Amino acid sequence: MNWFPGRLSVVGLTGSALVLTSCGAMADADEGAEAQSAQASETPAHEGWNFEGGDGVLDFGEVQGRLNGGGSSSQQRAMDHWLEIFAQTSSAEVTYSPVGSGDGRAGLLTGEYAFAGTDAVLDPNEVEQSQERCGPQGAFHLPTYVSPIAVAVNLEEVDELNLSPEVLADIFSGGIASWDDPRIAEHNEEDLPSTDITVIHRSDTSGTTENFTEYLEEAAYNWEWSSSGDWPADLTAEFGSGTTGVLEELARHDGGITYADAGQVGENALRASLAVGGDYTDPSAEAAAEALAASERSDGGPGNDMGFVLSRDTESSDAYPLVQVSYTVWCNQYDSEEEAQLAAAFATYLVSAEAQNAAADVAGSSPLSADLREEALDSIDRISW
Known part of the structure; x- marks a missing residue:
């Protein structure tokens, strides 16, 4: 799967290396500083990143900074494991406070958190508020943890x-x-x-x-x-x-x-x-x-949103309808290049096969399908600064 030049080029999620280069380096040498400044707010956080075959370990290279998140306590066990592994693959510091879904969403909207964990999608009022916090396209949901x-x-x-x-x-x-x-x-x-x-x-x-x-x-x-x-x-x-x-x-x-x-x-x-x-x-x-496979997508979010309307009254005995999709919610636009790149890097790790399989082992969740992981990478590719 390949994006247009300058976006992520995915050779394989399992066993891959992530290399960061400066967004500015992707601009034409002939473009002046004024033109670069005018384009900065539309620059994808993934600009200049590439996946390449590696030794089976995701490597987030020189990504650095601090990213604070908070929200759903149901994904805490998986999140603790994810944070531990991500710390070994980057120079960044990511934290997560299991304060509950409601407080997590509120923290994202007020700027306390750069991302939120939630077991329920943003309501219409929260979607509108997210456009003030996260740019004109607002915030979007990534399914991160699927569990009964x-x-x-x-x-x-x-x-x-x-x-x-x-x-x-x-x-x-x-x-x-x-x-x-x-x-x-x-x-x-x-x-x-x-x-x-x-x-x-x-x-x-x-x-x-x-x-x-x-x-x-x-x-x-x-x-x-x-x-x-x-x-x-x-x-x-x-x-x-x-x-x-x-x-x-x-x-x-x-x-x-x-x-x-x-x-x-x-x-x-x-x-x-x-x-x-x-x-x-x-x-x-x-x-x-x-149960997730039998469900439909929610309406009202930006084009890269991945919220679900879960099917609770299914008649398929193979499905367990008392299920929750625990999301991480991200801004489509962050205030700085560093924050946008770190948000995109951590989101990329969360939906990778490695992270999803690790969550299944430590917390009993259901890994995202290959198709959902691929779609999630498309959504992450929209993060800008």
Whole structure:
């Protein structure tokens, strides 16, 4: 795959080297400083970069500077690993604060962060705000981390648990209070204990909450609340801050139930299977990828945006519809050449086969397909300064 001269030339993502050269060096020697200055705001951050076959390690050469990001806690495990590896392939410093999707998006829009991690796409108001922060084209989404959201349960001596969307809605709305309720038993061969159910939800504004409530809103006829990153205020329950917080709370409550990124749910918790198309589907990376393949693209973003509208009511039992696409959100235009080049370099690493496979190993996510990785590189190529 090749772009027009001066953009990225990709010989291969796996086993490649990235070499940076100055944007100014790409200009004609005959062009004066005035012409170069006039063109600076339209200069692609990737100008002069090339991928070449290497020894199997992505090398980001002389890229340097500091890049701060923040947002989704669900991708923290993968992000910690990515940051560690990227530090070995560049001279740059990249940080990430797992403050939650809502605070991450807000931080990008105010300039606190150069990129945000989010489990939900920007809303129309945020898209408009991003045009002030990120130039006329605003911000764009890259799918970075695709994972099932597990319905995690603390029930000792129970090996398997099946739930329908309607039963799940009744549990989280308080309509089912005990694990031996006949509505749960209808979906399970195994006898369940009479243990009281303790519902645990996120206390912070969370993309995981938005994905979970969106699933209930679309897949369960008896869920009365609109999807939101904030848990419904009139549903009283236990709570925790961030993915770590709800899972710590789950461990303290026998009979507890919560929702969290499947890759971060420990072995001591039970992951429920959900009723899909007349069968029950486990929260696996493969089933999450099937759900993404059945989904459509969102509208309203710039031409290089890669946001999705996820299909929650699929009838394919191969798909697990309680899935989240965790994005990194980037500016199409940054204030400086250094920031733009570093943003483009780190984004390129995140969507590489190396990074995606590493996330699958350490966090159980589903790697992006080769076609999505190729499209993501096209999107990154639009970053300018």
